[in-house]
Amino acid sequence: MHDSHRELSPLSRMVAMLALIVAGEAIFFLPFVLPRIFRPTLLEVFGLNNLQLGIAFSVYGVMAMWAYFPGGPLADRFAARKLMVVALVATAIGGLALATIPSLAALKVLYGFWGVTTILLFWAPLIRATRAWGGAQLPGRAFGILDGGRGLVAAAIGSGAVALFAVFMPSDVQTATLDQQTAALRQVVFLFSGITLAAAVLVWFALPRLTPALDEPQQLYRPGGILRVLRMPTVWLQTIVVVCAYVGYKGLDDVSLYAHEVLRFDEVQAARVGTLSMWVRPFAAVAAGILGDRFGVARMTTLSLLVFGIGSVVVAAGVFRPGMTLFFFATLIATSGAVFALRGLYYAMMEAGRVPFGDTGSAVGIVSVVGYTPDVFMGPLMGVLLDRWPGELGHQLLFAMLALCAFVGLVAAVLFWRITPAEPLGRDG
Structure with missing residues (x-):
């Protein structure tokens, strides 16, 4: 089949x-x-x-x-x-x-x-x-x-x-x-x-x-599948990780405005900062997938959340000044890399968490509906922070919030790591 x-x-x-x-x-x-x-x-x-x-x-x-x-x-x-x-x-x-x-x-x-x-x-x-x-x-x-x-x-x-x-x-x-x-x-x-x-x-x-290959029996939305998935703690921990990682992903929307308002980049330079963050993604996502297979998805997820949290704390601390370009870019690349690595690891967590293949769709549905809620609240939240506290303070508050989310995700990832089977390469079947 x-x-x-x-x-x-x-x-x-x-x-x-x-x-x-x-x-x-x-x-x-x-x-x-x-x-x-x-x-x-x-x-x-x-x-x-x-x-x-x-x-x-x-x-x-x-x-x-x-x-x-x-x-x-x-x-x-x-x-x-x-x-x-x-x-x-x-x-x-x-x-x-x-x-x-x-x-x-x-x-x-x-x-x-x-x-x-x-x-x-x-x-x-x-x-x-x-x-x-x-x-x-x-x-x-x-x-x-x-x-x-x-x-x-x-x-x-x-x-x-x-x-x-x-x-x-x-x-x-x-x-x-x-x-x-x-x-x-x-x-x-x-x-x-x-x-x-x-x-x-x-x-x-x-x-x-490609359509002939789509004939696998789909059990996406059977009530039994959804109830089985809802009873799996690994799925809930994965959902928390996705929410926190996705908050980080949405937070990266701020980097071009941060460069413009805090580091005094002009509009073209600021746009280039936004694209630099995006250039990190292909390398981070592919590397995370390979390293996740090698060292374990839970381990790589935990490490990525740690780096994302540290990078957010650095920005929140307000250490950057106009002219500190190299330090800023190094922090941006490391933080973006961690966030994009998490995107590459999202769905691999299902296999690590032993979600039955037939219930994959149900799990994707639950994780997506909850995990992508930042699409609803992050835009207005960023707007309030950046408009009510204009200038650097608004950006610092935003990144402090990202750091908090990274910490919550880190706790969930460590718990996921603790309760999932130890062998990361057990997928020969």
């Missing part, structure tokens, strides 16, 4: 994985990568404060929470490539709406729309198609390649977007008028929309023969 993925030739398999990687990242360019890299400019052009942008993210998060569970059965009923193509095209059309620089009310509606297109129609088909690609033999490698590849795509396209943005900005960035900023940002929106549409075309032609 799990041999069905071998019907594809090696070249077809490579192209299929490439399509999954490109689509898996392109779908999130408009809602998340754009504000991550260009946050200072986005706030200026749309006339928003941090809280207002955070509320738009929160609308997305609420819609996404609603979408995780029904997305699973939908992916069981319809071919992955059809759902993914519809999701990509709809998301790209949303980009055209963003390019009109809509009002705050319309922006919230747009983010709610993206919550449906990126999660209900896309997330479960992506996970399922990736599992089909890996089969029973290579599930870890499949997800490692997916997340590392997605990171590489995000960093490469992000760097290209910064270069494009710089072309449309005056040579002295500080003198840019609002019209110039708007025109430059609009070009980036068009670039991201075009890439999202191109990803839809790639998926349509690259995935047609």
Whole structure:
């Protein structure tokens, strides 16, 4: 049964994985990568404060929470490539709406729309198609390649977007008028929309023969499966780790604004800081997967949370001053690396925690619904902290909160480590 993925030739398999990687990242360019890299400019052009942008993210998060569970059965009923193509095209059309620089009310509606297109129609088909690609033999490698590849795509396209943005900005960035900023940002929106549409075309032609591999019996949402999973302490500990790690991931949205406001970087330099953080992801995610197989997922998760916590404490302590660039970049790379390593280890924890294969979907549903709640609360929380305490203090409070989350996650990871079987390599069956 799990041999069905071998019907594809090696070249077809490579192209299929490439399509999954490109689509898996392109779908999130408009809602998340754009504000991550260009946050200072986005706030200026749309006339928003941090809280207002955070509320738009929160609308997305609420819609996404609603979408995780029904997305699973939908992916069981319809071919992955059809759902993914519809999701990509709809998301790209949303980009055209963003390019009109809509009002705050319309922006919230747009983010709610993206919550449906990126999660209900896309997330479960992506996970399922990736599992089909890996089969029973290579599930870890499949997800490692997916997340590392997605990171590489995000960093490469992000760097290209910064270069494009710089072309449309005056040579002295500080003198840019609002019209110039708007025109430059609009070009980036068009670039991201075009890439999202191109990803839809790639998926349509690259995935047609992947569907036969999707015939494994799916027991995603059987009540018995959900109840079994809910009784597993490892799943709850994993969920706590995911929440804390995801808070860290959302917190990285602040690095470009931090560089701009505290270290006095101009808008192009600040955007480059945002992309540097993203360049760490492909290396950290793949390395974490390999090291997790070698030394144990629980051990690597614990170490990653420790590094994430230390990095957050350093920023929260307010030690950085304009000119301390090397120390800042070293801290940024280490902290980003730890956060992205955790993303590479999320789903591997299920195997370490001995979640039965047939209950994987139920576990993914529970972990996703609870674990991704930072999509709902982190945007407004960051907005309140950064707007109520403008300047460095707001950033320090934000990173103090990240440090607290890292500590909570660390406790959960140590408990997970204590109660899971010791042999990290026991997956020969």
